[in-house]
Amino acid sequence: MKTNLARITFDPNVMGGRPCIRGLRVTVGTIVGLVAAGHTISDILKAYPYLENEDIREALAYAAWRAEEIELPLVGT
Numbered sequence: 001m002k003t004n005l006a007r008i009t010f011d012p013n014v015m016g017g018r019p020c021i022r023g024l025r026v027t028v029g030t031i032v033g034l035v036a037a038g039h040t041i042s043d044i045l046k047a048y049p050y051l052e053n054e055d056i057r058e059a060l061a062y063a064a065w066r067a068e069e070i071e072l073p074l075v076g077t
Helices: 028-036 041-047 053-068
Strands: none
Touching: 028 041, 028 053, 041 053
16 A cells, blocks of 8 residues: 555655655645645645645545554564
């Protein structure tokens, strides 16, 4: 699933390395939060005119993928 998410970028110099959309200062968390608050994709695109519909879709897909991912603690040998 994650392999098709080319619009999600990570850069330690942009938003502290959090997942962003196309290197912009818009995080996946921002998009997910807006959707959770009841904003439509149309609302989000109006508020962030430099985003595209596919950006929103990929942000949601990335968040869904991360929600299903299992993180295991590192165990020393």
